[in-house]
Amino acid sequence: MIRLPSSRYNQQKKQFENLNPLPTKQMRSVKNSVKVLNEVTLRRSPHRLPRKSLPFIAPDFQSFKNEAPDGSFIWFGHSSFMIKLDSKVILFDPAYFSLSPVQGIMNRFSPFPLDLATFPEIDYLILSHNHYDHLDLKALKFLVGKSKKILMPLKVQQYLQAFKEILPEVQELDWGQEYSDHAFRFICAPAQHFSGRGLLDSNASLWCSWIVQSQSQKVYFSGDTGYSDHFKMIGDLYGPFDITFLENGQYNELWKAVHMLPEEAVQAHLDLKGKYFVPIHWGAYCLSVHSWFEPAERALQASLKSNVSILFPTQGQLVTDRSSLLKEIPWWKNCLDY
Numbered sequence: 001m002i003r004l005p006s007s008r009y010n011q012q013k014k015q016f017e018n019l020n021p022l023p024t025k026q027m028r029s030v031k032n033s034v035k036v037l038n039e040v041t042l043r044r045s046p047h048r049l050p051r052k053s054l055p056f057i058a059p060d061f062q063s064f065k066n067e068a069p070d071g072s073f074i075w076f077g078h079s080s081f082m083i084k085l086d087s088k089v090i091l092f093d094p095a096y097f098s099l100s101p102v103q104g105i106m107n108r109f110s111p112f113p114l115d116l117a118t119f120p121e122i123d124y125l126i127l128s129h130n131h132y133d134h135l136d137l138k139a140l141k142f143l144v145g146k147s148k149k150i151l152m153p154l155k156v157q158q159y160l161q162a163f164k165e166i167l168p169e170v171q172e173l174d175w176g177q178e179y180s181d182h183a184f185r186f187i188c189a190p191a192q193h194f195s196g197r198g199l200l201d202s203n204a205s206l207w208c209s210w211i212v213q214s215q216s217q218k219v220y221f222s223g224d225t226g227y228s229d230h231f232k233m234i235g236d237l238y239g240p241f242d243i244t245f246l247e248n249g250q251y252n253e254l255w256k257a258v259h260m261l262p263e264e265a266v267q268a269h270l271d272l273k274g275k276y277f278v279p280i281h282w283g284a285y286c287l288s289v290h291s292w293f294e295p296a297e298r299a300l301q302a303s304l305k306s307n308v309s310i311l312f313p314t315q316g317q318l319v320t321d322r323s324s325l326l327k328e329i330p331w332w333k334n335c336l337d338y
Contacts (some may be wrong), residue, residue, distance in 0.1 A: 077284030128223030129207035155205035239273035249282025262298035
């Protein structure tokens, strides 16, 4: 039986590795590092940060939980979103505050406008890796108390020790492993990235993407990743997908090994045999040199060329009808002067 490969753990280095370690090794070469330094100091877009607060719609969580149809979702900006499947609430990579342990550095474009106390009870909280823009301890300290189960890749639980007393059931999975609960299947799948929150834990925990199968829907979440053949592998084994949430921001040609370009995100969606494509990893933080709206512009153009159904929900918007959203003018087109 063909199955997804497990992760590669280098016992000598005590580090996890990608299926193909070469692209990230080349990215970290001295030659490329010099180019990166030049890029981030001399080639920054003047529109990296919006001058005004971007639109945010306060969602009606009661309606989401009790009335919204199956498959409804809410994107909170960057890579965090909540989706309803078989009446269960699933939350991915909640990151709503500063991305740095140093206060005041790498904040959101605007303060997160929601009180986390208003979030509904979470049936499954899903984490992709330990980077600050995906594993936000300030948010998690509150949200784990609202969660019934937390799923994450190997060795990530160690970063939640500060509130271990209130942790619910935790499942750490390797690539190719799955967690089944009633009619749900959560499959931990490969991604091409890296991990670490400081100088001493480089690649000490695993990174991943996620496949979620319910009775009625099949969802793919990329986590952070460069483009590679793992998308076609996943599409062949588990596709087609009803909806894909794929990273599409904070990229650059110099580090596309770990953050794919918009055109690559569209190709990944095609590899996965997806129906609807939601670009994520943009709209909330500035972690690259491109303008805040470039990821959306480039993804839209690439999607039009490939006849891909791309969705641009406003942050906080409760999406109950994907086909209707497809017909709307993307919200960011009205904010290009921000």
